[in-house]
Amino acid sequence: MMAEAQEDKKANRKADAKPVSKKKDIYDVAQAQLDKAAKALGLDSEIHTILLQPKNELIINFPVRMDDNSYRLFKGYRVQHNNIMGPYKGGIRFHPEVHLNECKALASWMTWKCALMEIPFGGAKGGIKFDPSKHSRTEIERITRRFTHALGQNIGPNYDIPAPDMGTDSQIMVWMMDTFMNAGSQKDKNALRGVVTGKSITSGGSQGRDKATGQGLVHCIVEWARETNFSLDGSTFSVQGFGKVGSHAARILSRLGSTLVAVHDHTGAIASAEGLNPRRLAEYVQKNGGVKGYPGGHPIEKEQFFATECDIVIPAALENQITAETAPLLKCKLVVEGANGPTDLDGDEILASKGIDLLPDILANAGGVTVSYFEWLQNQRAEMWTLEEVDARLHTMMRRAYATVRHISQEKNVDNRTAAYMHALDRIQTVYRERGIFP
Ligand code: GLU
Numbered sequence: 257m258m259a260e261a262q263e264d265k266k267a268n269r270k271a272d273a274k275p276v277s278k279k280k281d282i283y284d285v286a287q288a289q290l291d292k293a294a295k296a297l298g299l300d301s302e303i304h305t306i307l308l309q310p311k312n313e314l315i316i317n318f319p320v321r322m323d324d325n326s327y328r329l330f331k332g333y334r335v336q337h338n339n340i341m342g343p344y345k346g347g348i349r350f351h352p353e354v355h356l357n358e359c360k361a362l363a364s365w366m367t368w369k370c371a372l373m374e375i376p377f378g379g380a381k382g383g384i385k386f387d388p389s390k391h392s393r394t395e396i397e398r399i400t401r402r403f404t405h406a407l408g409q410n411i412g413p414n415y416d417i418p419a420p421d422m423g424t425d426s427q428i429m430v431w432m433m434d435t436f437m438n439a440g441s442q443k444d445k446n447a448l449r450g451v452v453t454g455k456s457i458t459s460g461g462s463q464g465r466d467k468a469t470g471q472g473l474v475h476c477i478v479e480w481a482r483e484t485n486f487s488l489d490g491s492t493f494s495v496q497g498f499g500k501v502g503s504h505a506a507r508i509l510s511r512l513g514s515t516l517v518a519v520h521d522h523t524g525a526i527a528s529a530e531g532l533n534p535r536r537l538a539e540y541v542q543k544n545g546g547v548k549g550y551p552g553g554h555p556i557e558k559e560q561f562f563a564t565e566c567d568i569v570i571p572a573a574l575e576n577q578i579t580a581e582t583a584p585l586l587k588c589k590l591v592v593e594g595a596n597g598p599t600d601l602d603g604d605e606i607l608a609s610k611g612i613d614l615l616p617d618i619l620a621n622a623g624g625v626t627v628s629y630f631e632w633l634q635n636q637r638a639e640m641w642t643l644e645e646v647d648a649r650l651h652t653m654m655r656r657a658y659a660t661v662r663h664i665s666q667e668k669n670v671d672n673r674t675a676a677y678m679h680a681l682d683r684i685q686t687v688y689r690e691r692g693i694f695p
Contacts, residue, residue, distance in 0.1 A: 311337065312336040318403060320398050332383070334381075340691070341377060344378045372661075373622045404431070413447070413448055417452060491568065493566050496572060501572040589612065596621065627650060
């Protein structure tokens with residue numbers, strides 16, 4: 257048997273729920289965040305209990321033919337956390353460490369994110385446990401299409417709407433859309449375009465979706481700078497993860513006069529006191545798969561990355577990065593969460609004790625799902641908005657959400673994460689109370 261197939265066998269024998277490594281269980285972090293905000297808000301205990309678990313957890317094992325004609329078994333997930341505010345919404349992740357509890361945590365964060373942003377969607381998340389860098393584009397296409405087919409009617413433009421996340425892009429969304437459309441009736445095909453968002457513009461995507469998360473992040477940073485009387489011009493920042501979120505945020509922030517001084521990703525870490533050029537670094541990462549070896553900077557250790565003195569730190573990679581080990585190293589004024597769940601509870605406490613401000617994921621990275629909502633609206637109405645229109649609407653929604661979070665934080669004397677949760681939970685609780693529990 258081939259080595260890969262052996263590996264599959266081992267991976268498929270492992271428990272689905274827990275992370276393979278010894279890292280903290282991210283679902284514990286998500287639940288603890290919810291508990292804290294529920295207490296601060298005085299959330300009804302029945303509603304709290306409902307929200308602690310997702311509505312649906314789907315695990316699909318499916319075989320796919322490889323380029324050499326062998327077959328491999330893949331494990332895919334879709335967790336639908338809550339849909340009281342609207343259709344389930346959230347990304348699909350392709351990553352070797354995808355597991356059930358990660359999807360459960362990420363799905364719940366989508367519920368809070370959409371409720372906070374006042375977008376009429378619920379929360380979901382899914383993924384396939386594999387490393388896309390080890391597969392050809394044709395294999396990735398077959399993996400994507402087979403998984404979409406297996407999801408069947410568990411997704412749909414008015415039911416559950418996937419989008420890109422780590423390891424997935426607009427091409428993968430277009431394959432998902434095409435597969436889903438082809439399974440529908442001939443007549444209704446075009447009404448199904450909105451089954452996924454984050455598509456290429458030519459196949460029904462929205463202007464500005466690509467940079468939306470990074471753009472939203474920078475809107476939050478600008479609001480924070482205004483509030484704290486901080487000048488972004490002449491400031492410095494570091495980024496962890498130089499994918500879609502990190503690289504767009506870096507490019508947009510550098511246009512405001514801030515200098516990128518250090519970057520860390522899964523290949524290594526680099527730094528330059530004179531500044532790294534975000535556009536050139538993004539091109540390098542595209543070609544080489546990571547920041548390691550970038551000629552415009554010098555290599556540093558992971559610990560040095562966290563210890564790099566700068567004004568703003570943007571974690572935009574995986575969860576569980578700012579923890580009891582790394583948070584003490586940080587020497588910055590602000591952490592802006594581009595990733596979902598990059599800071600655990602110890603991390604939160606340590607940052608607060610050091611007087612470092614934090615803009616939480618469900619606010620800071622909500623630009624992505626906000627423009628996904630715009631894309632879905634455009635699909636529903638067969639409209640095409642200009643980039644200026646998208647940008648202006650995103651700006652308004654990010655500013656409103658930022659102001660709401662800061663208002664609650666000051667009024668109730670809670671941290672920004674708890675304030676963001678409280679607004680989301682308050683809206684969800686109101687709807688539960690109005691509708692009641694069936695029957
Ligand atoms: N994956 C992104 C997130 O975590 C976007 C989700 C979406 O657009 O539905 O927010």
